[in-house]
Amino acid sequence: MKILQYGMLAGILILGAVCVTFGTRVLAFGPAATVHYKDRGMTGEQLDELCEQQRQEKEEKASLPGQQGAGQEGKELPDITGWYRQEEQNAENPALNIETQTDRIGVWGNMRDVLPGELLAGSYVNSLDEEGCVISSALSEKLFRSTDTTGCTLRVDGKEYVVRGIIAGSGQILLNRAKKTDLLCNLEFRYQGKEYSTSAVRDFLTRQGLTNYDSLLEGGLYAGIAGIFLGLPVLVLAALVIRRGWKRFRHYQVRILPRNQTVSFLCQLAGILSIGCLLALWFWIFVRFPADYVPAGVSDFEFWIVKFHELSVDRQKLLNYQGWYQEAYLLGSLKQCMFGSLGSSLLLYLTARR
Structure with missing residues (x-):
């Protein structure tokens, strides 16, 4: 029995390491977006001139009276x-x-x-x-x-x-x-600001007259999905700890606290609040998607319909382009992260059940 438990513990550690290793690889592409053109793009000389021009414009705006530090956060040049x-x-x-x-x-x-x-x-x-x-x-x-x-x-x-x-x-x-x-023909944009979104990339391309790109790879989308799976084993572990603590609390409640409806209601309310706080904390730490994937209202179903349509179109374009090394790298790393996450979470649950 102990050999089995030790084996399951080793499996949890190995799969957890796989999840973290490949998940961090995907997270490294969180602030990046890449566009691909078949017969358009920019030259290196044009890129250097454009970056220098944007840098000068930003310095000029920052030097205006009342503009020092105002609205500059999250708007760094890519x-x-x-x-x-x-x-x-x-x-x-x-x-x-x-x-x-x-x-x-x-x-x-x-x-x-x-x-x-x-x-x-x-x-x-x-x-x-x-x-x-x-x-x-x-x-x-x-x-x-x-x-x-x-x-x-x-x-x-x-x-x-x-x-x-x-x-x-x-x-x-x-x-x-x-x-x-x-x-x-391929341009990758890395925004280091906190308010990165693919809309910033699209605005940039619009200003340069390069809107007719063939495909768009959003690193923030992959990083958001990877963040969910990175946090899944943590969520399962925390839920198991809360579950065991709740059982012990209920055991002592019978002995110490009086058995009436008010006490039972307060205990149940405390349990619900604990679960809610756990989910909120997990969501706040691990679930990070670009601003383009955050609707103005929770019930904005039309937003999700439009977004899913855009994703399906972009995905089809990516499949038609066979030379996308980053796409293959991100997909492979994300699959390994998901495998490690689901495997370690399952072993955590089975270990706690024994």
Whole structure:
């Protein structure tokens, strides 16, 4: 019997660790939204000019009389990362005479945000390094028969790159710095303000005349769902503790307190309030969705109909685009988080029942 209990406890800890590990990966994309265009976008030069222009406008507004600190919270400028993707590029290792196909991604901005995953060795390429690249572990194994290949040279469509870093990934992918004149068809916006919402991204794109995007990936939606499952084992554990405490209280109530309707009513009211406080606390800590998903009124059913329609349309567009690495990463991490959450919650319940 003790062996079984210890086994269930170990399962709870392992599944809980899985839930937390993959859930935090999803939460990292909470302040981000990514748009994809087929034949439109912006160049790196345009992005730099736009960010500089917005920075100057914000400084000018902040310097006006009576504007210092007023309305600035939650309205920080977004960090914008752009990239383009070229499929099935010829990659070769001249030293070993090995050739293969790879997807090449030209990045302008933070390379870490483009291809999520663990950096196994080396570092990402800085903004001035046009000769460096970061390759996936799958491409490294294919070309070099090893993942310890930082400093090695490879050739993609006749241009040589030096490997600066290796990132975990099953697909054959190479990341390099885009030129400032390259058209970036994918744009990721990261808002660090407290009032982030995808409406801010849509407003930004409207001002730039880039409203006809093909798909939109909302990191805040995935992070909100992940938050619910991250908090589920905590909710189950707290409910089990309250349940056991309630049973003990009822046991002592029979011995100590007088048995009448008033006392019974007060005890039941205290139990209901405890459950309500627990749910409110759990909701306040773990359930965090972007402002776009918070209706003006609880009974605003039309809001949910419109929102579900928008989500289904965006989801269909995402399914039609096969090269969405972030989508696959977020979906995979969210599934692992859900598996760990539901598994640990079930084991918690079964352990308490024994």
